[in-house]
Amino acid sequence: MIEEIIKHNREFVASKGYEKFMTSKYPDKRIAIVTCMDTRLVELLPAALGLRNGDVKIIKNAGGTITNPFDSTMRSLLVAVYELGVNEIMVIGHTECGVQGMDSGEMLELMRHRGISDEHISLMRHCGIDLDSWLHGFDDTGEAVRETVDLISRHPLMPADVRTAGYIMDSTTGYLSSI
Ligand SMILES: [Zn+2]
Structure with a gap:
């Protein structure tokens, strides 16, 4: 998918698609x-x-x-x-x-399913990072x-x-x- 985006980008620039977007960094x-x-x-x-x-x-x-x-x-x-x-x-x-309604327990479970070890998770807790409230919606x-x-x-x-x-x-x- 990213390759398709890069391809589009080359065509966009080549056809000067940017011209109508030209402005400054200061918000009008x-x-x-x-x-x-x-x-x-x-x-x-x-x-x-x-x-x-x-x-x-x-x-x-x-x-x-x-x-x-x-x-x-x-x-x-x-x-x-x-x-x-x-x-x-x-x-x-x-x-x-x-x-x-995002639930930190559910996300931590998804992390475990994707291969994040319990050691990494508890290491962060030991470092004082409150993962539960950080990931809670x-x-x-x-x-x-x-x-x-x-x-x-x-x-x-x-x-x-x-x-x-x-x-x-x-x-x-x-x-x-x-x-
Ligand atoms: Zn939203």
């Missing part, structure tokens, strides 16, 4: 969006919000939430604010998110979005003039509800 709308890596949102989210190349910074992870104030998503937001001129942040969860998407909005707006390194708001997108229609 001065907005950063934190959202989920869900495949249904790949084209739906920008289309439903009327976003074009160059408009916004989009930071994606599993669930579109931040659980650790010093993780890479939070770091990306600080870069977006201080280096790239972002002054508004949207946290967008979505309906039927795979991270909702959220129970309520709205609540998880609300907690992420709070975490961002109360972050000690986030300037007070940056506005953060939470939403849930319908994964089929793209309808955006405020949280």
